[in-house]
Amino acid sequence: MKHEKIKVFNKEFEFVEFEGKKYIEENYIFSNKLIKKNHSYGYDTPKYCTDSYDHTKDYLKFSELDVKSWRIVSDDEFGIPINTYAGNQHHYPITIAHYGLQLFGKIIKPYTCYMGGHLEHSIDFSIERGNISLKAGTVTGYSLPLLFGSLISSIEIKPESIFRVHIKLSNKETVIVYEGDSKLIKGARYLSLEDFKKLDPNLNITDLRVRGSVNIAFCKDIINNPCYKEMLKVADWFVLNQASDGSWKSYFEHVFYLGRTDPMSSGWSSALGQGLAISFLTRVYHITGNKKYLNACIAGLNPFEVKSEDGGVLTYWDGQYMFYEEYPTSPASFVLNGFIFSLIGLYDLSQYGVSKAAELFNKGFLTLKKILPLYDLGNKSAYDLTHYTCMTFPNIARWGYHITHINQLFAMYCITGDENINTFYSRWKSYLDEGFSCRTN
Template sequence: MRFLSKFALIATITFAVILLTWYRCPVNKKDDNFFRDAFEPVDDYKELRGNRRAAKSFSDSKNYNSFQYDEVECLINKEYTVKCRKEGKETFIPFSFIERYFEVYGSVTHSDGFERFEWRHSYSQVYPPKHKYSPKGVFMSFEHYNVEVRDRVKCISGMEGVPISTQWGPQGHHYPIQIAQFGLSHYSKFLTEEDPDVTILEDGDDEDLRDWNLPSARTRVKVVSDPEVGRVVEFEAPDSLGSFGICMEIDDDSFVLSLDFRFTTNGTITITLEVQKGRIYYIHYVFSNNLISISGQHIYYGLGNIQRTWRHFTRDIGIDFQKGMGLQYSKVKKGKLRSIIIKITSICLHGNGQVDNVTISTAAHLDQFYDAANWLVNHQDERGGWPIMVARRLDILQLAPGWYSAMAQGQAMSLLVRAYIRTKNPMYLNAAVNGLKLYQLGSADGGVMAKYAGTYTWYEEYPTQPSSFVLNGFIYSLLGLYDVKEVATDKSKQLAQMLYDTGMHSLKHMLLLFDNGSGTFYDLRHLTLGIAPNRARWDYHTTHINQILLISTIDSNPLFKTTADRWISYMKGKRAPHN
């Protein structure tokens, strides 16, 4: 009996040990997610790679010693719990919780056979200026912008070659800020990128036209002399897409098509594309006021009405395909569509007309820059502005269609000044100078000027009542004024100088109102409306930094560099000291 009692006691203890062992989970001792010898931060990743806590080799997965951790509940603010893990004196909280709670970012990355977790306090990037700002040069860091690929760009208009925006209006509208950014980004890319690869397909100089395929006796091509442009190719073909047009085969992996054309009848320019899995798609540029549509494998862009005058036409076929297919795909799939194109296989013409300077290239940035500049010249109204024809709501504030934006004025002026510098065409400078008018008109009277505390002049991105005082839009408006004052002459220069100096005086006195100790405010609505502050997202925070770093190259006041350095530190988790 005594033996049985001892046996029962031993069995009970053994069973209890087994249960406790099951409750505690084994972990690879070489797994850096859990094993810690010390908690010393190391800055150099090369140094870290030699440390077993830094990364785990993919091949090092066998014959490990187990290390134990305990599960523990973490009580958050006495409101709810999160499952955590306890290892000695350390408690580990799931990063998925930390990410949401603290608005930080991170992911597991792989490099050279090693795995590590990369923590980022912010997701955006600062681009310090490489040179002193100049109206001849790159605009901020816009060489990194790709306006046309944005989801809020419905397409690039076939009528005027500028973006059509769905921002604040799904029907599509001309948004001057987006158009100016489109032009400034291509101008900046032109200055910073290598020269594009260009293949001339047709320039009218060669009498040998055998590259053009004539499918029937109803089609013909010949070289003629045009009094406007010189030698060009004249073509005749049925104008119906149901009939064969004249075609030229293309064997090139570039996607930017440019040509000069003049149609004398109804007609179409058709591009044939080969995409993955051998599928064929067609993009038709037709004389129609319909913006964009798709039917099966056929995408249509409207060219507007037949003008019977010469027109220069540049298209990024990859973007046109992506936007066309995007009409029937989800947002996730849209971003992948451009990459599935293998090549352009042909260009076909229907109708009667003339064509010249047909090229295929890797880029045509200046063409797209001038498309934006010409749109701004053609659509500036008598008040010198570019009205935004959709309603805009900012919290409890509302702007009716037809409002003006100081940011639109500034970026448009920066674009127009650059177009003038390159061409010396006075129409661009005249339009830029006309843009000064709205800076002198109060926002209550339909202009863009406001006063903070009745003292400091501010040029409003959104001219609401009461004012919202958006920082990034204000600084863009100042850059436009700077560009005009550097190029204009006489009274126009004096006016631009006065408006610029007045704005800079306000910026120097108000900049620190936007510092919240761990980031920046997007605007000052919390002061003017008495509502919750509107914190700037990290991409807007870095825009603020990029802007004041740029300002620091043309204004020596130490405020700008000191403030930029502090705001950069916020992106790494630093905060202003407390009391």
């Protein structure tokens, strides 16, 4: 690896040559392919959503979020996330919905890969019981982060497979169940399956890790799960804090883009907030059956039919194509990720027979197909369309938002099967994976 100078647009930058390619180290030009950490170089792998979108499952990998670790987020007196803006604290529906979807994801998908590649797995989930089947070699392992004591009811091992089940108990003891004979190694009890069955069935397990081919059926007392209770607390916050017009409002003044858009007065509504809240509450309804959550979602459709200047989230592109605004700005900003999040929320609600949600989704999806090319900058995507509405240069989406765009387009392709969406998904993904950019004329 060698360092030299390279001239770009008549400005000299230091670059590093790595595997036959040259990378600029300065922040002016950013490559997702190469990152520098502690004076060493390596590849940065984007986190793509590869599972087909399902309105009842983990929402775009939100189970991997840690909302309460965000720099501007703290808790109110009831444990609901609260954001700090300009020295003041405010409930921000968008952040709270992120947190709710995080909690739901951790309940519905209680596993992470801690070593090796991903396993073939299936989950049979219900409120009362859980069943997880894992099949892979011992070089791959999954962690089932039990956020509460769980009672293992049975473990069924494939007869021909080797396996390891690492169990940590509340008394800090480690038990490893495997296909060999029982023995004690460095303070850990290795138990054969037969000896494990002789243990007290009411084990208070705090952590569970699995390697190899194994089927685990375990009691999941979801009702007493602190994560489940926390999720319901967040869901009830949305029910109790929904305005009479169906919106979840942000009660602070906000400037989306200083110098381009006017300040938004306190009490503004966001299509992103509406969409995420609906996606969250439909999922809570799915596993609880409580119609108050579904009714809140249906009421949450009202702002989609009210213009942003009148307190809703609706604006129009080219005077006829319905667009749902993340920020109700003047002039209109047409933020892409907020718009797609709102479409996903509408789709989720439409799956429960709500025809108005389906109608709003279809109209919005028509707009998405119409204007998506305007966000394509040839090697990146635009965050919004203020370069059109304000007649200026593009507001380029940083790579984190570009990855969000990619994952959203994949979800939209799963939902609609539209090949035009798939084309943009593949193209925008290639900007990251292959360093692709448009051919010049």
